[in-house]
Amino acid sequence: MKVVKASIIGFGSIGQGVAKSLLMKKDYLKMEGIEIAVVAVTDSKGAVVDENGVDLDACLKRKAETGTVAGKSHLGMTGLDVIQKIPHDLVIEVTPTDIVTGGAGLLNMKAALQSKKHVVTSNKGPLTIQFKELQDLAKRNNVEFKYEATVGGAMPIINLMTDIMAGNDIKSVKGIFNGTCNYILTRMYEEKSGYSEILTEAVDLGIAETDPSYDVEGIDTACKVVILANSVFGMNKTIQDVERTGITHVTYEALEMSARSGKTIKLIGEVRKDGRLSVAPRLVPIGHPLSVSGTLNVAAIQTDLAGEITVTGKGAGSLETASSILSDILSIYRNDCVSKNVN
Amino acid sequence: MKVVKASIIGFGSIGQGVAKSLLMKKDYLKMEGIEIAVVAVTDSKGAVVDENGVDLDACLKRKAETGTVAGKSHLGMTGLDVIQKIPHDLVIEVTPTDIVTGGAGLLNMKAALQSKKHVVTSNKGPLTIQFKELQDLAKRNNVEFKYEATVGGAMPIINLMTDIMAGNDIKSVKGIFNGTCNYILTRMYEEKSGYSEILTEAVDLGIAETDPSYDVEGIDTACKVVILANSVFGMNKTIQDVERTGITHVTYEALEMSARSGKTIKLIGEVRKDGRLSVAPRLVPIGHPLSVSGTLNVAAIQTDLAGEITVTGKGAGSLETASSILSDILSIYRNDCVSKNVN
Known part of the structure; x- marks a missing residue:
């Protein structure tokens, strides 16, 4: 022992x-x-x-x-x-x-x-x-x-890439790394509501902080993007290196219009092998593994051998x-x- | 070296x-x-x-x-x-x-x-x-x-469960373990078509075999269920232990009716810790990580600590x-x- x-x-x-x-x-x-x-x-x-x-x-x-x-x-x-x-x-x-x-x-x-x-x-x-x-x-x-x-x-992501996906050349990782933003976008569409109404709901439920800016401005997502860039890709980045847009300007109308063409809007953080790091609301086809709802987190890993591998899990909780x-x-x-x- | x-x-x-x-x-x-x-x-x-x-x-x-x-x-x-x-x-x-x-x-x-x-x-x-x-x-x-x-x-699933999820008690694993069936069900809904038409398309594209019964009757999925039961749960099962229904009786109408209530139909293989093994078409909410389209495979792992972890990837290919x-x-x-x- x-x-x-x-x-x-x-x-x-x-x-x-x-x-x-x-x-x-x-x-x-x-x-x-x-x-x-x-x-x-x-x-x-x-x-x-x-x-x-x-x-x-x-x-x-x-x-x-x-x-x-x-x-x-x-x-x-x-x-x-x-x-x-x-x-x-x-x-x-x-x-x-x-x-x-x-x-x-x-x-x-x-x-x-x-x-x-x-x-x-x-x-x-x-x-x-x-x-x-x-x-x-x-x-x-x-x-x-x-x-x-x-x-x-x-959600297993770092050990998945470094251990289980060993042998694969990883070209990019993108995903939903903030459950609060995913919850807000999911509920806006479900409730045909604007950003502010749903934010209030999220704060009431304890899903968003009273000052939600760290989540909704994409700062938390950017932190995770930086950690993935440095740990998995061996880069040496800080949060200043991330192009970042949050979800505060996403409207119900935009979600509704996306749905009509079979898509949804998610706050996606991405690390590319070429060194570009970004956080922004992006269109995701419904049925694509990245299109998960609620407070879930998800990551899609692009590799040379295995193609795209996606992993989903609860992003928070004790x-x-x-x-x-x-x-x-x-x-x-x-x-x-x-x-x-x-x- | x-x-x-x-x-x-x-x-x-x-x-x-x-x-x-x-x-x-x-x-x-x-x-x-x-x-x-x-x-x-x-x-x-x-x-x-x-x-x-x-x-x-x-x-x-x-x-x-x-x-x-x-x-x-x-x-x-x-x-x-x-x-x-x-x-x-x-x-x-x-x-x-x-x-x-x-x-x-x-x-x-x-x-x-x-x-x-x-x-x-x-x-x-x-x-x-x-x-x-x-x-x-x-x-x-x-x-x-x-x-x-x-x-x-x-799709990394066995090593994910035995190595990365180590420490978690795994209660069940369920998923889509056959890309051919997932393709047929996805295309039936997209094309508003019956099973036979889409099967013909799948055979033409090389996605289904000329004799598709191994896939569409759920036999291939059952094999994977048996391997997961034996390897991850330490059971001693064979294919005879799997309750099995294929996708040949799924209709476009059923897919369409499911979609109206926000659900889709997928051929789901499942291993439960209590020893029950099954393969059957099941309703999955759209937006749930199991609701992936096309030829993708996916597995949802229910655990005591991490909750539900889902992994998605290409189920076939050289x-x-x-x-x-x-x-x-x-x-x-x-x-x-x-x-x-x-x-």
Whole structure:
């Protein structure tokens, strides 16, 4: 049995999803020869630390009851403190995305990689700002840097392209990478309504934020386009390199006219091998795999051998995103030749 | 550099696709630290053998010009002869599918596994008849048995579920696993035509066989359902265990009526965790990821963490199927800890 000492840095919706999924999958992981001992969990107020493994059930309960996971003895202890002071192997970095400075996430990831800890993350911010630096840091320190959950939530896209589609030359990837925009466009057509009415509905349902600009202006989609460009195509792009138009000017009339010619309008993010990155509302034929409705995410991958491969999944959600994080963790320790041979 | 000695058993459309893709990907494979030396290629008339690696370009040319890959010195040499007599590491078994007896493919695969050769295949026959026996044989001989190409051609489905979705409990898989049926149903609606007219069109275009019963009666879909049940769910099923209805009784009127309520009709194969296997025409909401048109294949995977994940791709084609075979080959040698450490 390989015992992996891990920290969960950030204990919002995704961090809690990770904790729940680790509890759910304890037996499965054991069958795979892996035991994950979470030695620290942090949130914005502090930390809980136990070098033998914290009680994740108790963490979830304490968070629900008191608003923080922190025990009294570790109030004020930050993620960075945990990464630098507590010996462990794997940092699960799930703090909130900050695309301007990278936020605490960027400092956490750098500190983790520098101290030779694997990093698995759902945090897009640091990857849209300093992807190459982080990747290089991981290589130099001979640790893994995995980020399946940053694009498309549960939808497997990065590992699909790098592992499963291995051998294929990838010409482009395009898709719907923001469930809020897909929901708004789908509902506008269904309800014969304008953008503003449906936005109000989406905010009421918690699908859109009160300030929806990050989603509807295509900024979130652009972040994912940048991550795909850098990770799958080996580019070195930032969000400034993306030509970007959001969905705020799409009208019901445009959707209705498209439908009459068998098409629908979707906010499509695209990375082309020639280096062009774009986000814009585009016509998609109904019946094409990209024409999925509701809050779904989808990606169409153009390849030389396999042709077009499309994958669809839930772009958000606590357990859904945790699913991608778990898949990354497994990929580190299942393919770990050294531990396989030694243990 | 790891040099892999391989044979290509069967040199029809898929075997030739494998040869072409190995030529296209020579440099890529080298970058991955792998050199594939094809020491023998066989077809129904004979073989070509060279322990230092045959010239694949010359093989493709000879096949096109003379109808066989066999050189004069190896006329009459069979796949089984090659597997038993020529030392090599990997058998790429791409002979035609025989779902009644398993055909030469079954004998080839058994002989290959017994002589401790890895097997990568696109041949559904042996897997629908004796999956467990083949899997056990591979385990006992400590070699890999890989068959991504048997379901959905280029569409990644088996490795997606076993590797990328690892950690998820899979509740069911359902999908369109036969491009011919999808084409016929799509065109019936588009052309406001009956089943027979569109079948004639499909035969003319080479999309359907002159005897289309294997496709339209759902037998091919049932084979894929059996392979998914056995490989992903660890069942021990054969085609007799599948409740099966084909598409021959689907009418234009039914398609038209479905469309009025926002739905379409697709031939859906399904494996449920409770052991129920089925193939039948079923209603699918337009806009759902399963509602793809034309000759595409699609699979929707129901999981506990990720929710529903859908993948779409070309279900047939020479290079497309070769893409899945190449992905299997890479998965054997990229994750091969022994060769990684030794070489």
